[in-house]
Amino acid sequence: MSKQLPSRAELIAEATHAAADFGAAGDLVDEAAAAAFGVNRTDLRIIGLVMTAGTLTAGGLATAAGLSPAATTTAIQRLIHAGHLTRKTDAEDRRRAVVELTPHAVDLLEEVYAPVERAGRELLERYSAEELVFIIDLLRRGERLQLAQARRVRGE
Numbered sequence: 010m011s012k013q014l015p016s017r018a019e020l021i022a023e024a025t026h027a028a029a030d031f032g033a034a035g036d037l038v039d040e041a042a043a044a045a046f047g048v049n050r051t052d053l054r055i056i057g058l059v060m061t062a063g064t065l066t067a068g069g070l071a072t073a074a075g076l077s078p079a080a081t082t083t084a085i086q087r088l089i090h091a092g093h094l095t096r097k098t099d100a101e102d103r104r105r106a107v108v109e110l111t112p113h114a115v116d117l118l119e120e121v122y123a124p125v126e127r128a129g130r131e132l133l134e135r136y137s138a139e140e141l142v143f144i145i146d147l148l149r150r151g152e153r154l155q156l157a158q159a160r161r162v163r164g165e
Contacts, residue, residue, distance in 0.1 A: 028151065042121045046114075047091060051076070055084055056093055056110065060118055064107040066099070 015023070043053040051074070058073045059065055065073065071081035085108055088094040093114040099107045110118075136144065 038125060045121055046093065046117060048088070048093070052084055052088055052091075052093075055081075055088060056114060056118070059094065059108060059110050060115070064099070064109045066105055066107050070108065 014020075039050060039053060043050050046053060046056065048056070055070060055074055058070060062069070062073070067078065067081055067085060070076075070085070071078050074081065074084075076084070085094060085096070089096060089108075092111055094108045095111055096106050096108050099105045133141065133144070
């Protein structure tokens with residue numbers, strides 16, 4: 010006796026729940042990372058943005074983080090005081106300042122997130138090239154959907 014597949018509606022519901030569970034699990038990792046850094050989630054997001062960019066001006070950081078200039082300045086001060094950011098003169102334009110991560114922050118990011126990346130890569134190794142193309146497409150479409158919903162919720 011062969012097992013019948015769930016209905017399309019049941020599969021869509023399960024996929025929706027799995028996506029929500031995946032997002033919630035990622036939130037737990039970020040919560041733990043924020044605690045390891047001794048910062049709040051917004052400050053952790055700023056650390057991630059600076060890590061990705063290398064250096065950022067306060068204005069560039071405000072735009073990337075979606076924060077007001079005042080909130081960004083306050084966060085930068087907190088992160089400098091906590092030893093996660095440094096402020097220096099921009100090498101390309103000596104009239105402006107940029108922030109960058111401290112070596113300690115880079116080490117802590119490596120300690121927290123490198124094992125997550127390795128485990129994720131090991132998981133993805135199980136999939137064929139065709140399946141990976143599908144996964145990438147699904148994740149990118151999901152990212153665009155989430156960003157659009159964030160804008161909707163903010164009333165933009």
